[in-house]
Amino acid sequence: MTLRKFLFNYQSSNPRQKFRQVEMWRHSLLFAAMLMILSAGAVQAESLKARITVLSVAPARVRVEGERSVATRVWSFRNVYAGVMNLGERIEKLTLADSNGLDVPVRRLAPGEYQAASAATRFVYEMKLDAPLWETEAAHVSWLTNERGFLMLGDLLPLAVNEKEIAKMSATLHFVLPEKWTIAASTKAGSDGQFEIADMETAIFFVGQNLREKRQRVGSMEFAFVTAGEWAFSDNEASDLAVSLLKDHTSTFGNISKNRAMLILAPFPRPTGADRWSAETRGETVTLLIGKSPSKTAALAQLSFPLAHELFHLWVPNGLALDGNYDWFYEGFTLYQALRSAVRLNLLTFQDYLNAVGRAFDAYKSAQGRDELSLIEASERRWTVAPTLIYNKGMLAAFLYDMHLRLKTKGKRSLDDVYRELFRLSNTFQARRDGNLAALAALNNAGEMHEVTRRYIENASAIDLSSAIAPFGLRVETGGVRTRIAVGENLSGAQRDLLRKFGYNEKLDGTSIRRKPVRK
Structure with missing residues (x-):
């Protein structure tokens, strides 16, 4: 999952993001028929063995050689990931062979897409791994510098023959690194120095000196x-x-x-x-x-x-058996939960919490087309609308939902209970489910919250922050360029109890004390 800008900085420094879906649709149309013809037959689990050698770090270049378990004429490499374009252009000198070692001619159809003259299993190629020019891309793709870098198998190795039907592609890997370089990964190497990877798509290797x-x-x-x-x-x-x-x-x-x-x-x-x-x-x-x-x-x-x-x-989402574009929940709501964690651990004050919500609102107000789509619809078009709109409007929706739920249940329930319910539901699924339906079910099961979810998640409605936060004893201060949220006057007992859950201190108005809040 990706969060690619500093908190609430809504102006993307990567204008190429918006072309991601167009690129994906183009390749889908181009190769759908070819995949049906050339890869027909029973679906089988696929694996490969590969040796990855760092040839040089200036220029950054690796050599990849190996063999896959399933022979195929269709050879695909990731070309777009998380808004990073033209990854397939990094591949050079691709040669293929069959299981007997006989050369198989191959031709390039498009960046990252190749067709072999006959079914092949063995492969050798080189890949350029210069560091991305855009800082926002650096956590998402492979790259090397003189000192260190990342080798991410998802963009480094050939894709499965049929990605949609094969859940995981396993790999056995051996790395050859420059002198004094070491390697770190969540999976430890065996006694022979090889790595056994159960899911190639998620494997990341951090390499470098010291x-x-x-x-x-x-x-x-x-x-x-x-x-x-x-x-x-x-x-x-x-x-x-x-x-x-x-x-x-x-x-x-x-x-x-x-x-x-x-x-x-x-x-x-x-x-x-x-x-x-x-x-x-x-x-x-x-x-x-x-x-x-x-x-x-x-x-x-x-x-x-x-x-x-x-x-x-x-x-969330890595521990859930959910699919689909429910980014509003696993990104926007996660932003809010991260904020809550920081408050609970006394890393942020109560006023820091309110200021963060204010910045999210400013970013939301500055986003183009902010109220033309519901959060669910915007998530489906994440890379063709302002990507951070989903983060910020999603966070605001989480904030308003959490506050409403706490106030309605007199502090007995919170967004934390929703996550527990979501995991409970996920564990009962016999197969992977749609994330939008599952998240909405968990949100609505927490109480009579349908009105809140319809208004802020399912419908394309604007957020009027002043009126939305008034029931919680909060107000928006007018004047100035930035939105500032403050505690209102004459709080009710219920409002005071609610705000205390976030570290509010009535004597100091929550502005200058690090009072650790209770979990609920």
């Missing part, structure tokens, strides 16, 4: 923290922060823990601002790239929010 790794148990979870470069904070401080967040998230989900997780914290491959970050949670690996701040306090504050967000993705 990698530092710390492994520990967080409850029943095996947790690994890997980093490189110099930071204003110590490795232990970053690892301790991650552990605190993992424990908080585990509690949110009713003590449902993950078996294993790895956090990779790395600098950007190119110089960037101290407030920038790019992240993705793929499988059981969290990749987080952040800019460097000279201040430890500022650096830890910068780290806390994206880390809370991405670690949450280990559960």
